[in-house]
Amino acid sequence: MNSASTHEPRGERAVTVRDAVIELLRRLRITSVFANPGSTELPMFRDFPSDFRYVLGLQEAVVVGMADGYAQASGNAALVNLHSAAGVGNAMGNIFTAYKNHTPLIVTAGQQARSILPFDPFLSSKDATELPKPYVKWSIEPARAADVPLALARAYHVAMQEPRGPVFVSIPVDDWDQPAQHVEPTQVSTAVRPDPQALQQLGAALDGCRRPAFVVGASVDRAGAWDGVVALAERHCARVFVAPMSARCAFPEDHPLFAGFLPAMREGIVVALAGHDLVVVLGAPAFTYHVEGRGPHVPDGATLFQLTDDPSAAAWIPTGSSVVGNLRLGIADLLARAAPQPRELPAARAARPRAAPSPLMSVAFALQSLAEVRDAADIVVEEAPSSRPDIQAYLPFTRGGTFYTMASGGLGYGMPAAVGVALARPGVRVIGLIGDGSSMYSIQALYSAAQLNLPITFVILNNSRYAALQDFAPVFGFAKTDPVQGTALPGLDFVTLGAGMGCKGVRVADPVQLKEALAAALASREPTVVEVIVA
Ligand SMILES: Cc1ncc(C[n+]2csc(CCOP(=O)(O)OP(=O)(O)O)c2C)c(N)n1
Numbered sequence: 001m002n003s004a005s006t007h008e009p010r011g012e013r014a015v016t017v018r019d020a021v022i023e024l025l026r027r028l029r030i031t032s033v034f035a036n037p038g039s040t041e042l043p044m045f046r047d048f049p050s051d052f053r054y055v056l057g058l059q060e061a062v063v064v065g066m067a068d069g070y071a072q073a074s075g076n077a078a079l080v081n082l083h084s085a086a087g088v089g090n091a092m093g094n095i096f097t098a099y100k101n102h103t104p105l106i107v108t109a110g111q112q113a114r115s116i117l118p119f120d121p122f123l124s125s126k127d128a129t130e131l132p133k134p135y136v137k138w139s140i141e142p143a144r145a146a147d148v149p150l151a152l153a154r155a156y157h158v159a160m161q162e163p164r165g166p167v168f169v170s171i172p173v174d175d176w177d178q179p180a181q182h183v184e185p186t187q188v189s190t191a192v193r194p195d196p197q198a199l200q201q202l203g204a205a206l207d208g209c210r211r212p213a214f215v216v217g218a219s220v221d222r223a224g225a226w227d228g229v230v231a232l233a234e235r236h237c238a239r240v241f242v243a244p245m246s247a248r249c250a251f252p253e254d255h256p257l258f259a260g261f262l263p264a265m266r267e268g269i270v271v272a273l274a275g276h277d278l279v280v281v282l283g284a285p286a287f288t289y290h291v292e293g294r295g296p297h298v299p300d301g302a303t304l305f306q307l308t309d310d311p312s313a314a315a316w317i318p319t320g321s322s323v324v325g326n327l328r329l330g331i332a333d334l335l336a337r338a339a340p341q342p343r344e345l346p347a348a349r350a351a352r353p354r355a356a357p358s359p360l361m362s363v364a365f366a367l368q369s370l371a372e373v374r375d376a377a378d379i380v381v382e383e384a385p386s387s388r389p390d391i392q393a394y395l396p397f398t399r400g401g402t403f404y405t406m407a408s409g410g411l412g413y414g415m416p417a418a419v420g421v422a423l424a425r426p427g428v429r430v431i432g433l434i435g436d437g438s439s440m441y442s443i444q445a446l447y448s449a450a451q452l453n454l455p456i457t458f459v460i461l462n463n464s465r466y467a468a469l470q471d472f473a474p475v476f477g478f479a480k481t482d483p484v485q486g487t488a489l490p491g492l493d494f495v496t497l498g499a500g501m502g503c504k505g506v507r508v509a510d511p512v513q514l515k516e517a518l519a520a521a522l523a524s525r526e527p528t529v530v531e532v533i534v535a
């Protein structure tokens with residue numbers, strides 16, 4: 001529940017836009033500003049209040065990525081401040097990602113002074129409100145300076161309403177010292193309870209089926225429905241799959257009902273779900289595809305149901321029925337139904353074989369080593385595309401809120417998101433598990449991590465290439481040995497890059513030494529780069 005309308009200023013000194021905005025943000029528990037400054041933003045930060053924190057990112061992709069991680073890990077909207085059109089442009093990739101991640105962000109950007117806008121001044125943003133579309137839920141440049149505080153209050157509520165996401169407010173530089181009124185706190189609920197009748201159909205299908213499968217996605221974790229999903233799966237003896245490209249963990253991966261990860265391709269999903277007569281997708285699109293596919297979307301004879309907080313994802317469900325609403329509330333309502341007839345427990349997954357050390361270290365061995373030194377409470381923020389299958393096999397997540405990646409496919413998110421997550425969760429160790437290629441899209445995150453002295457271990461999996469694209473090439477008609485242009489990345493030295501930005505670092509090529517290096521980095525609770533040379 002959160003806070004708008006205006007009331008007359010009290011006291012002698014006239015209230016300015018800046019006063020009203022700071023007070024509003026304070027009441028919304030938003031006292032961190034993720035930003036990169038320019039002239040058009042400077043007045044916002046004059047007399048910066050001592051209970052606020054300016055979190056500097058050296059490139060706007062870093063700024064938005066940090067804010068996204070922070071918002072997700074704190075559960076509240078995060079505030080971003082960018083420099084006019086150029087700053088928004090640099091930020092756009094991660095604004096796209098925040099939109100796909102359903103992360104509540106209030107993205108503000110400076111605009112030139114209203115009085116000179118008719119003269120197309122230096123740095124002015126043309127059609128400022130159009131620039132971040134369509135990847136913001138709402139976009140405004142208030143008609144008057146005095147409307148800025150109220151616009152931010154509305155922006156907050158729009159961002160926090162499910163499905164959550166980024167919103168944009170363009171603020172002319174001369175607005176900050178203009179007179180305004182304080183915004184009255186208002187309460188706005190953020191989650192919608194699913195329609196009981198629609199949920200009754202889903203519940204009846206669950207009660208009546210023989211072999212149910214659940215497909216769980218990021219909204220389960222986002223809504224705090226982790227325990228509810230476990231209870232519902234146990235009650236129905238449902239096998240539980242993770243949705244394709246899920247951006248958060250949503251089920252304990254050591255649970256006997258855990259059945260693995262669905263691929264982002266239609267035929268593969270049908271094969272994985274074969275034998276189930278009911279498929280219930282909880283908190284994910286049905287389904288996220290990466291490549292073209294043919295034929296049915298679920299196995300023949302299976303019925304598809306979805307419970308989602310995203311009306312848009314509900315609208316394109318390819319077959320079956322979708323119920324719209326908050327995951328925690330919907331699962332609670334399903335659990336409130338009478339217990340179904342007992343069902344036979346499905347067979348557990350076969351145990352994975354252990355990875356062995358090899359002269360050129362395999363990713364599987366590297367991740368197995370990480371799993372052995374990691375604490376279950378440590379949080380992993382991942383962006384290492386071709387390593388995903390090995391992460392799924394060798395680095396299990398067993399607790400809610402311990403795994404983050406991006407739902408968009410846009411690289412440059414993971415490095416800064418690790419910083420934001422660590423800021424939001426003081427005392428918790430964070431592991432940034434990042435590919436060599438991915439890390440370079442927003443490598444400046446190392447600087448923020450070092451300046452903030454955060455307990456982050458950046459494990460850079462260095463295979464000197466964009467392996468994911470090389471692996472993908474045969475799907476697009478390349479012969480196995482054909483070169484793939486633009487995918488070799490020789491000559492990157494991450495220990496030196498880290499040192500240049502204030503992070504300690506170590507390079508490990510010998511598999512025998514990896515566990516010790518990882519354990520030392522984690523124990524140091526300092527920002528550290530562990531560059532792992534992998535096959
Ligand atoms: C912004 C952006 N640019 C390009 C791509 C295309 N892309 C997908 S995976 C990938 C390679 C990532 O390399 P790395 O992090 O080293 O991981 P690896 O594939 O080697 O596991 C690239 C370039 C993308 N997804 N996003």
Ligand SMILES: [Mg+2]
Binds near residue numbers: 435436437463464467
């Ligand atoms: Mg690579």
